[in-house]
Amino acid sequence: MPRIxxxxxxxxxxxxxxxxxxxxxxxxxxxxxxxLARNYLFMCSDPGQELIKQDIRNGLIDRVVVAAxxxxxxxxxxxxxxxxxxxxxxxxxxxxxxxxxxxxxxHDKEGATEKAKRLVASAVAKAAFLEPLEDRFVEVAPASLVxxxxxxxxxxxxxxxxxxxKVYLVEKSPSVGGNxxxxxxxxxxxxxxxxxxxxxxxxxxxxxxxxxxxYSEVESxxxxxxxxxxxxxKKQTYIDWDKCTGCGDCVNACPAKVPNEFNEGMDNRKAIYxxxxxxxxxxxxxxxxxCLSCAKRxxxxxxxxxxxxxxxxxxxxxxxxxxxxxxRSREYNPEGEVIELNxxxxxxxxxYKVMDKAPFKEYSPQSxxxxxxxxxxxxxxxxxxxxxxxxxxxDGEKPKTIAFxxxxxxxxxxxxxxxxxxxxMYMLKEAxxxxxxxxxxxxxxxxxxxxxxxxxxxxxxxYCRDLGIKMLxxxxxxxxxxxxxxxxxxxxxxxxxxxxxxEADLVVLATAIEPAPDLEELGRKxxxxxxxxxxxxxxxTKLYPVETPVKGIYIAGCAQGPKDIPESVxxxxxxxxxxxxxxxxxxxxxxxxxxxxxxxKCTGCGTCVQLCxxxxxxxxxxxxxxxSRIDEALCAGCGxxxxxxxxxxxTLHGFTNAQIHAQxxxxxx
Amino acid sequence: MSNVxxxxxxxxxxxxxxxxxxxxxxxxxxxLLECIQCAxxxxxxxxxxxGFxxxxxxxxxxxxxxxxxxxxxxxxxxxxxxxNRCTEVCPREVNPFEIIQAMRRVAIREFALPTLSIExxxxxxxxxxxxxxxxxxxxxxxxxxPEKPYSTVANPKALKELQAVIRQTALxxxxxxxMDESDVTETCEV
Ligand code: SF4
Ligand code: SF4
Ligand code: SF4
Ligand code: SF4
Numbered sequence: 001m002p003r004i005x006x007x008x009x010x011x012x013x014x015x016x017x018x019x020x021x022x023x024x025x026x027x028x029x030x031x032x033x034x035x036l037a038r039n040y041l042f043m044c045s046d047p048g049q050e051l052i053k054q055d056i057r058n059g060l061i062d063r064v065v066v067a068a069x070x071x072x073x074x075x076x077x078x079x080x081x082x083x084x085x086x087x088x089x090x091x092x093x094x095x096x097x098x099x100x101x102x103x104x105x106x107h108d109k110e111g112a113t114e115k116a117k118r119l120v121a122s123a124v125a126k127a128a129f130l131e132p133l134e135d136r137f138v139e140v141a142p143a144s145l146v147x148x149x150x151x152x153x154x155x156x157x158x159x160x161x162x163x164x165x166k167v168y169l170v171e172k173s174p175s176v177g178g179n180x181x182x183x184x185x186x187x188x189x190x191x192x193x194x195x196x197x198x199x200x201x202x203x204x205x206x207x208x209x210x211x212x213x214x215y216s217e218v219e220s221x222x223x224x225x226x227x228x229x230x231x232x233x234k235k236q237t238y239i240d241w242d243k244c245t246g247c248g249d250c251v252n253a254c255p256a257k258v259p260n261e262f263n264e265g266m267d268n269r270k271a272i273y274x275x276x277x278x279x280x281x282x283x284x285x286x287x288x289x290x291c292l293s294c295a296k297r298x299x300x301x302x303x304x305x306x307x308x309x310x311x312x313x314x315x316x317x318x319x320x321x322x323x324x325x326x327x328r329s330r331e332y333n334p335e336g337e338v339i340e341l342n343x344x345x346x347x348x349x350x351x352y353k354v355m356d357k358a359p360f361k362e363y364s365p366q367s368x369x370x371x372x373x374x375x376x377x378x379x380x381x382x383x384x385x386x387x388x389x390x391x392x393x394x395d396g397e398k399p400k401t402i403a404f405x406x407x408x409x410x411x412x413x414x415x416x417x418x419x420x421x422x423x424x425m426y427m428l429k430e431a432x433x434x435x436x437x438x439x440x441x442x443x444x445x446x447x448x449x450x451x452x453x454x455x456x457x458x459x460x461x462x463y464c465r466d467l468g469i470k471m472l473x474x475x476x477x478x479x480x481x482x483x484x485x486x487x488x489x490x491x492x493x494x495x496x497x498x499x500x501x502x503e504a505d506l507v508v509l510a511t512a513i514e515p516a517p518d519l520e521e522l523g524r525k526x527x528x529x530x531x532x533x534x535x536x537x538x539x540x541t542k543l544y545p546v547e548t549p550v551k552g553i554y555i556a557g558c559a560q561g562p563k564d565i566p567e568s569v570x571x572x573x574x575x576x577x578x579x580x581x582x583x584x585x586x587x588x589x590x591x592x593x594x595x596x597x598x599x600x601k602c603t604g605c606g607t608c609v610q611l612c613x614x615x616x617x618x619x620x621x622x623x624x625x626x627x628s629r630i631d632e633a634l635c636a637g638c639g640x641x642x643x644x645x646x647x648x649x650x651t652l653h654g655f656t657n658a659q660i661h662a663q664x665x666x667x668x669x
Numbered sequence: 670m671s672n673v674x675x676x677x678x679x680x681x682x683x684x685x686x687x688x689x690x691x692x693x694x695x696x697x698x699x700x701l702l703e704c705i706q707c708a709x710x711x712x713x714x715x716x717x718x719x720g721f722x723x724x725x726x727x728x729x730x731x732x733x734x735x736x737x738x739x740x741x742x743x744x745x746x747x748x749x750x751x752x753n754r755c756t757e758v759c760p761r762e763v764n765p766f767e768i769i770q771a772m773r774r775v776a777i778r779e780f781a782l783p784t785l786s787i788e789x790x791x792x793x794x795x796x797x798x799x800x801x802x803x804x805x806x807x808x809x810x811x812x813x814x815p816e817k818p819y820s821t822v823a824n825p826k827a828l829k830e831l832q833a834v835i836r837q838t839a840l841x842x843x844x845x846x847x848m849d850e851s852d853v854t855e856t857c858e859v
Contacts, residue, residue, distance in 0.1 A: 401683070442687065466702050468690065470733060473706065493680070495706045495730040497722075502682040 002128050003035035005061035006120060007052060009043035009068035011098055018102035018112040024067070027117045033128045035061050043068050049081040056085030063091050063127045067120050069098040088132035090592070090654060095123035118667055125666035129659045133592040138633060140226035140344040140582045142166065147218055147522070150178020151197065151565060152557025152572040153349035154204045159576035161209035165583050168341050169204065170232055171214045175279035176201050178351050182262065182374065184381040184388075186565055187429045188456040194383065198278050205280040215285060219338060221346070221525050222615065224634060225552025226588050228343050236336040238286035238299055239272075243325035246282030248274055253320035258290045260385075264375040266393065267385035272317045272326070277383055284326070286317075288334070302329045345552045345579040348526065348536060349572060350519055352558035355409045355416075355511035363405065363479040363509060368393040369487060370479060370507045373404075373423070376430050390434065392506045394485045399505035401442040403489045404431060405476045409512035411448070416512045418533050421562040423510035424451045428464045430508065435467045443469045444502060446476045446491050454564065472500070479507050513562040526553055535561045546575040551588075554579050593654035594635040595642050601649040602627040608641035608650060617641060685735030689775075693732050698771035703761040704729045710755035710765045721745040725755045725765035728772060741781040746772050777843060791846045797821025797831050 006028040010016035021039045028037040036055065040048045043066060055061045064087070066078050071094040079089035097116045105112040142165055146157045149171030157169045169176070180186075181201075183193035204210055219231040256271035271290040274282060288299065294315040297303060303312035317326050354374040357365040364370050369392050371379075378384035379391065392399045404427045409415040424447065431443045450471065452461045465471065473494040480488045482503065489502045515534040523530050528548045531537045536555045539547040546554045556575040557568040582588050597608075597617075604626040609617045616634035619626040630641070630650075642652040651657075693701055708726050711717050716724040723731060723745035731740050740746065746769050755765040776782055789799040797820055806816035817823040821831055835841065836848055 444682065462703075465705075468687075468702070471706075472734070490679075493730070493734075496680065496727055496734070496736075498678070498680050500680045500682050500734075 002033045002063045003061045004031075004033045004063040004065060004124055004127050005052065005055050006031075006034055006037040006065045006067065006124065007043055007048075008037070008039040008097075008116075008120070009048070009066065010039065010041045011043075011069055011102075012041065014069070015098050015102045015116075018106050018109055019097060019116045020109065020113040023113055024097075024116045024120060028065075028067075028120050028124065031121055031124045033063075034124060044074055044077050049077070049084075052078070052081045053085035056082070056087050062087065063093075063130055065093050065095065065120065065123045065127050067095040067097045067116065067123065070096050090133040091127075091130050093123045093127040093130060095119040121669075122663045122666040125662040126659045129656065129662055131653075131656075133653055136590045136592055136632065137587045138224075138226040138590050139587055140585065141228075141342045142583055142586070143168065143341070143343045144345045144347065144579055144583065145170065145218075145228070145230055145341060145343040146347045146349060148178070148349035148351055148516075148557070148559065149173070149176030149204070149212075149214065150349065150351040150557065150568075151180045151200070152351065152559075152568045152575075153178070153347070154200050155569050155572040156347045156349055156556055156576040156579070157210055158200070158203060158207065159573055160580055160583075161207045163576075163580050163583075165209065165580065167210045168230075168232070168343065169210055169212050170216050170218055171212075172217050172235075173275060174215045174237070174283065174285045175275040175281065176204055176212070176214060177276070177278075177280070179354075179374075180565060181276065181278070182264070182381070183377050184384075185429065185433060187425045188454065188460045190429070190433075194278060194381075198280075201278070201280040212281065213339075214281065218522065218525060221527075222634075224550075224590075224614075224636070225582060226344050227633060228341075228346055228552065230341045230343060230346070232339050232341060233335070234337045234339060236288070236332055236334050237283070238288060238328075238332050239284050240325040240327065240330075241281070241283045243323045244283045245323055245325075246274060246279070246284065247322070248284070249320040249322065250284055250317040250326050253316035255294065255316065256290050256292045258287060263378045263385045264372065266375055266378060286326075297328055299328050300331050344583050345554065346526065347554045347556055347572075347575050347579050348522070348528070348548075348559050349556040349575075350516040350522065350559045352562065353514045353516055355514050357408075357509050357511060359415070360408060360509065360511075362477065363408070363507065364481050364487065367479075367481050367487060367507075369399075369485060369505065370509065373426055373430060373508055373510045376508050377426075380430065380433055390438065392485075397485075397505070398438065399441065401502070401504045402431075402434065402444070402506045402508060403476070403479075403487075403502055403504040404443070404445040404508045404510060405479075405489075406445065406447045406510045407475065408509040410510075412512075416514065416533065418562070419451060420510075420513040421451070422513060422564050424449075425454070425457060425460070425564065427508070427510050428452070428461055428469070431469045432460075432464045432467060435464075435469055439467075444472060444489075444504075445469060446472050446474060446489070448473065448475050454566070474500075513558065516559065519559065526550060528553060528555075533561070535559065546571060546578050552579075552582060590633075591637065591654075593637040593652070594632055595630050595637065595639065595650050595652045596632075597628050597630055598649040598651070599627045599629065601647060603647050604628065605646060607644050607646060611640050611644050613638060613640065680734075680736060680739060682734055684738075686737045687735050689732055689735045689737050692775060693768060693771045696771035696774040698732075698764070698768035700761070700763045701729065701732060701768055704733070704763045704765075705761060706730060707760065709758050709760060710763075713754040713758050715750055715752065715754075716745065716748050719748065721748045725749075725769060729763070729765060729768055732768065732772065737775070740772060741776055741779060744783050746776065747783055747786055749773075774839070777839070777845065780843070780845065782845070787845060790840065794832060794835055794846055794848060797828050 008021050008025050025037045025039045042048050082092050083089045101115045144160050145168045146153045147170050157167045161167045180197050186193050216232050216234045219233045222229045250272045251270050254270035254272045257268040259265040260267050260269040262276050272286045274284050295313045306313055318328050357372050382388035410420040452458050474491045476491045478490045482488050487504045487507050493500045520530050527550045536559050538545050554575040556572040614634050614636050616631050617628050620629045639652045642650040711726040714724050723743050749769045753766050792801050793799045810816050821828040
């Protein structure tokens with residue numbers, strides 16, 4: 001006969017304000033199997049836990065029911081108390097009489113008290129069937145995977161590498177650097193972006209513990225904390241990167257022109273290209289879709305021989321390459337190469353994408369002089385299409401009047417309802433850089449709120465206004481094209497209480513920060529969901545901001561939501577320390593609340609195999625026939641299989657059929 | 670610009686005068702650029718309650734955008750009561766009242782001032798009071814006050830000094846009011 005101890009928590013007034021705790025205690029005392037029932041103001045406090053420990057030590061009880069708040073936050077605390085008292089920690093059952101009772105039934109004290117009794121009774125009924133379970137431990141592979149090579153990913157990788165762990169850094173572009181590499185200067189200190197970023201890129205590229213996998217993408221992720229099996233596809237570059245020195249001779253020779261992504265489409269690159277001059281690694285890539293197959297040679301075919309000279313007729317890129325890295329006669333697998341990694345933890349830092357201007361028809365996106373802020377960033381940058389000379393796109397003239405429009409696609413139900421968080425600051429920054437260089441430029445910023453909430457940001461804003469940058473509250477309604485490449489901006493100045501219009505030479509749209517393309521798909525591969533805004537969801541906004549619901553997978557930077565550089569770096573470094581904990585411990589505890597098949601009775605129908613969301617079940621040959629077997633390293637204890645098994649031969653430990661049935665029965669009576 | 674015009678007429682920012690900001694800063698509105706249009710001054714201002722279209726906050730925004738003509742075409746700035754409430758409540762130490770004063774100085778330079786103000790200025794020159802009720806003497810006497818207050822009105826020497834000072838100001842250069850050096854107290858009915 002079990003001896004169950006029932007402990008009812010007042011939770012201050014949280015529970016006792018609606019539930020007559022003493023009445024519930026008296027009721028619990030009489031339930032079958034209950035040896036004693038107590039109540040206390042705060043069960044989770046030290047003295048509260050001490051009550052449980054003493055009763056165990058005194059030999060009064062061998063099962064515990066705590067009726068309190070949510071097990072999500074408090075179960076670990078009470079399990080620990082059982083353990084310290086000398087009882088197996090899985091002999092605990094919790095009844096949530098706060099979230100599920102006192103809170104929703106606050107105005108029905110009698111009903112709340114009755115419901116508390118039912119919930120306690122059902123927990124007691126289950127507790128009678130509890131069995132001791134032992135924790136499992138999983139070895140942790142001493143390596144980490146960082147997905148995304150922007151500023152967040154690079155810092156996360158460097159921190160882990162400096163702690164001595166092996167890090168694989170996967171980046172989809174040919175070079176690391178991410179969006180930050182495209183910026184001219186960075187607020188609030190106006191450091192030159194390249195000057196502070198390039199050394200970090202070089203460190204990442206040369207660190208002995210970092211294996212840089214650029215131009216690569218994650219194909220699939222299996223396994224769980226400590227033991228993730230990751231398949232990464234190294235995309236085909238059509239260049240032998242071991243031989244390529246990044247000299248760029250091939251690039252100069254190539255005749256094919258393609259819009260340049262790095263310069264936001266404002267100039268062209270070649271079909272064979274190096275992403276940008278400071279790229280790490282500095283290697284060439286052939287964009288096979290745009291390759292002209294010069295000398296009538298598709299990739300992987302031998303050159304024709306010149307009828308007169310007897311020499312092979314090479315493509316210009318091949319001819320220019322002195323190292324033999326560009327050899328078009330080699331057989332290339334267009335699929336690239338899939339490699340398999342085994343890592344203990346994963347950090348996702350896939351960054352963001354700046355929204356395109358095309359959807360905003362009211363702002364004349366067809367005009368070359370209506371540009372996005374990221375395009376302006378490239379115009380201002382010394383490595384950009386104009387080499388830092390401030391020209392407007394249509395005619396290369398220096399703009400005299402510039403209008404910035406904020407919240408384009410942000411705080412807008414048709415596109416993104418969230419605030420993109422960095423636009424106010426980057427607009428101010430760009431306006432300031434222009435105004436400092438060309439003081440006679442007229443700059444107008446149309447805003448709906450100026451949001452400069454960051455360290456040193458308000459000062460930055462004040463400085464910009466002191467420069468004479470004009471601020472107008474009011475979302476721009478229209479930008480019309482006028483003859484002579486001019487643009488008419490129409491708005492309503494809320495502060496003036498009057499409609500206004502402005503003729504501008506250049507209009508800059510501060511378009512929204514969007515999740516990186518395919519983030520949702522990557523999330524699916526990892527088992528992490530995206531919030532309604534499309535960014536990856538953290539485990540808990542306040543307390544676990546870099547953790548995800550999947551143990552061992554962490555997030556950093558704009559993959560989680562719009563952020564500026566200081567914040568992205570802070571979060572990256574937080575994620576790297578969180579990801580280092582399991583690596584340092586070398587093993588992680590896994591709860592034994594997982595499923596097990598009674599193989600002797602299994603009929604091998606395969607129902608469970610299909611249903612398991614973690615691919616933890618396989619049919620294996622056993623005594624002459626196929627029967628299912630659950631890999632305990634992969635099982636997450638979701639219980640899908642146990643519920644589905646038509647023969648009822650799967651047991652989910654901690655939630656056995658006997659336990660659940662007893663619980664339901666007690667609730668029903 | 671009247672209320673109606675504010676509601677219907679579109680203001681062309683391209684025609685704004687970028688020099689206006691500097692002019693105002695020179696004429697006493699040094700803290701102009703500190704204004705963040707929070708509207709606290711407007712909440713304290715009697716001009717708002719009286720329904721004038723260019724009260725402190727809006728005057729400042731109009732100056733920031735260089736809307737010189739809009740301000741000059743409107744009589745609002747002359748409605749300021751110099752109560753200084755705005756200056757007391759402004760969280761950014763803009764001194765909105767000083768900015769209105771500065772804008773008045775701009776207006777005077779351009780002879781854009783209402784007739785009422787000319788009369789006030791003339792009275793100031795003649796009596797030392799912008800508003801002076803000439804017939805108040807007997808009323809004052811009835812309540813036991815001296816017929817003339819102890820100010821420039823009762824003190825021809827002080828008034829002379831004041832007039833000398835006023836003749837040194839921009840007002841004299843502009844010639845908005847006649848400023849003869851005769852003993853005005855005698856000619857003027859005080
Ligand atoms: S569903 Fe049940 S019977 Fe079917 S294979 Fe799985 S364990 Fe066996
Ligand atoms: S409980 Fe069953 S379905 Fe769930 S993960 Fe484990 S084996 Fe798969
Ligand atoms: S003057 Fe001062 S109180 Fe008035 S809007 Fe500007 S900052 Fe606010
Ligand atoms: S001083 Fe003028 S502007 Fe300021 S509150 Fe008084 S009336 Fe309004």
